[in-house]
Amino acid sequence: MTDDAAPTCLARPLPGPGDDRATGCAAARGVDGRPLHAAALKFFWGPMDCGKSTMALQMNHNHARQGRRGLLTTRIDRSLGPQVTTRIGLAHEAVEVTDDLDLRVLVRDAWAEGVRVDYLICDEASFYNLEHIEQMAELVDRFDVDVYAFGLATDFRSCLFPAAQRLFELADEVARIQVEVLCWCGREGLLNARVVAGRVVREGAQVVIGDTVDSADVRYQVLCRRHYRSGDLGPRA
Numbered sequence: 001m002t003d004d005a006a007p008t009c010l011a012r013p014l015p016g017p018g019d020d021r022a023t024g025c026a027a028a029r030g031v032d033g034r035p036l037h038a039a040a041l042k043f044f045w046g047p048m049d050c051g052k053s054t055m056a057l058q059m060n061h062n063h064a065r066q067g068r069r070g071l072l073t074t075r076i077d078r079s080l081g082p083q084v085t086t087r088i089g090l091a092h093e094a095v096e097v098t099d100d101l102d103l104r105v106l107v108r109d110a111w112a113e114g115v116r117v118d119y120l121i122c123d124e125a126s127f128y129n130l131e132h133i134e135q136m137a138e139l140v141d142r143f144d145v146d147v148y149a150f151g152l153a154t155d156f157r158s159c160l161f162p163a164a165q166r167l168f169e170l171a172d173e174v175a176r177i178q179v180e181v182l183c184w185c186g187r188e189g190l191l192n193a194r195v196v197a198g199r200v201v202r203e204g205a206q207v208v209i210g211d212t213v214d215s216a217d218v219r220y221q222v223l224c225r226r227h228y229r230s231g232d233l234g235p236r237a
Ligand SMILES: [Zn+2]
Pocket: 183, 184, 185, 186, 187, 223, 224, 225, 226, 227, 228
């Protein structure tokens, strides 16, 4: 981190050898009295199968190696359990986000137990409530906790999930995950088609659990926009 983007003393470098993280600007402190370091809310989005959960776990690993401590949260992970799982076999325990869960309370409770929380990694964030997104922003602004959200942008109708829309509106940084998922035609995959009985459906509940494997009753297939619009699942469908 450089001071280029932080003309005041908001920047708090990651702790390293000989680095005292308590030496911050006395004026720039969060509500808990800790020095602020210009935390950020970042939203990483992409279609199904693009490696979002893998990237979430990789990010957690990278931050942990730098001595930072964070919490993972998820909702409706494919394992249907309180963990983040990936299609390439990685898994990590995570807090299941329910309607009643307040992310601010989650962090404050951890602090009260003496557990440091420098950041939150929120997987499957498109499935969170709008209140959860506001809580993420407050964690960044008032509590100086970095929040990294991962999720789909659009649902099976190609419309934004409400939580994703709010993240686009509020996030300091939005990034499309660059792991390319290809449509069967070879074009870049963009949209998540819901497939029931071999046909693309365009009506129904916004969230229906399925997977991208062919055996599921309800499955999803990532298509390019052209084939999403035409409903063409390709020669192997
Ligand atoms: Zn295509």
